[in-house]
Amino acid sequence: MEENQYTGNSFIERLQYYMQEKGINDNQMTVNAGLSVGLIGKAKGSNKGMNAANIEKILLAYPDLNPDWLLTGRGKMCKMQEESSPQPKDTLPIAHQTSENNQEGIPLIPLSAMAGAFTEETAVMEFECERYVIPAFKGADFLIQVKGDSMQPTYYSGDLVACQRVTLNDIFFQWNKAYVLDTKQGPLIKRIMPGSDENHIRIVSDNTNYPPFELSKDQFNGVALVRGIVRLE
Known part of the structure; x- marks a missing residue:
């Protein structure tokens, strides 16, 4: 399946897919987003989402991540280039x-x-x-x-x-x-x-x-x- 077309069945599956595509492991995201240690692992194990405060931290730490895609599966995984990438x-x-x-x-x-x-x-x-x-x-x-x-x-x-x-x-x-x-x-x-x-x-x-x-x-x-x-x- 092509990048940015993956929709997944849940928030945590889409988050895992983003991490895989970007080469980000659990520890890196935990540190970069300021999450509680073990939070991502627990979410994977239960296949459940996260509270709004933790989702906001992730989106702030990774500004290219499309919040609509992460939460609903709609649209592209990453924001349009002009919104998230350095100007050429x-x-x-x-x-x-x-x-x-x-x-x-x-x-x-x-x-x-x-x-x-x-x-x-x-x-x-x-x-x-x-x-x-x-x-x-x-x-x-x-x-x-x-x-x-x-x-x-x-x-x-x-x-x-x-x-x-x-x-x-x-x-x-x-x-x-x-x-x-x-x-x-x-x-x-x-x-x-x-x-x-x-x-x-x-x-x-x-x-x-x-x-x-x-x-x-x-x-x-x-x-x-x-x-x-x-x-x-």
Whole structure:
């Protein structure tokens, strides 16, 4: 049977099929979605569903999973590409670098100056930064360059991400959105999910080779929401 056409007889059968197609085991889903240990195994054994709170956790952790298909068997297993997948290169926001000494556009902040980018103390050195005009990201405050592979396949090393500062005094995380965090151990680009209590958040990489971990909110000095990506040739 072709992928996305499987309907199954129950919620748990469809969930198992999704896991099989995506190469996800019980432990990976338990950790990524923040489920109770053994919950998936119990659901398989009883061939029953889960409560709404646990289903919501799964859908937040796996945004490509079509909730209508999971719950009813209707439609495709995965959402349409434009809803769930990174944009291909030719549809990414058009950007061009400004000429030297031109203060138009968004500054590309080096990682060494990240602390200043979060606290708006970059005015003195911004004239030295490369700047890019990106019409689609008018609300962005700065750009930074991605390093490493922990957020592949969404963000690749060398990509530029447009960031909008978030005030720490009145922070409201949008779960499963990508943020840049200025932590005591350096900047991180990760997805944010609820932690075990109100004082912690769960840090999630798109690359499943990097396990999620919790971080106390007092460990970061600044936060910025990722507004979009620019992939340079």
